Amino acid sequence: MPTFHIELFEGRTVEQKRQFVEAITKATCESLNVEPNSVDIILTDVKRENWATGGRLWSDADA
Template sequence: MPTFHVELFEGRTLEQKRKFVEAITKATCDSLGVEPNSVEIILTDVKRENWATGGKLWSDA
């Protein structure tokens, strides 16, 4: 059972998330030959103030 943990900045719409998980599921099924109901995707919304790159918070960008 493939399981994906995806962290992304908060603010995506429900429709964007739906399209994303559909695309990931399709790509996984096509490449690994698994059934859609075996693909698990966990989305975690992260505030920009809780994510940093290069020593800078994204909320400060």
């Protein structure tokens, strides 16, 4: 069973997440020939202050 752990910045709506997981599930079923109920997706919302790229917090990018 494919399991996806996806981390994203917080702020997406439930509807955006719903559309996202539906699209991932569909693509997984088509490419791996599995049933939708075998696809698990775990979304983790992350605050920008808890994510850094290149030694810089994303929360500092707005400053």
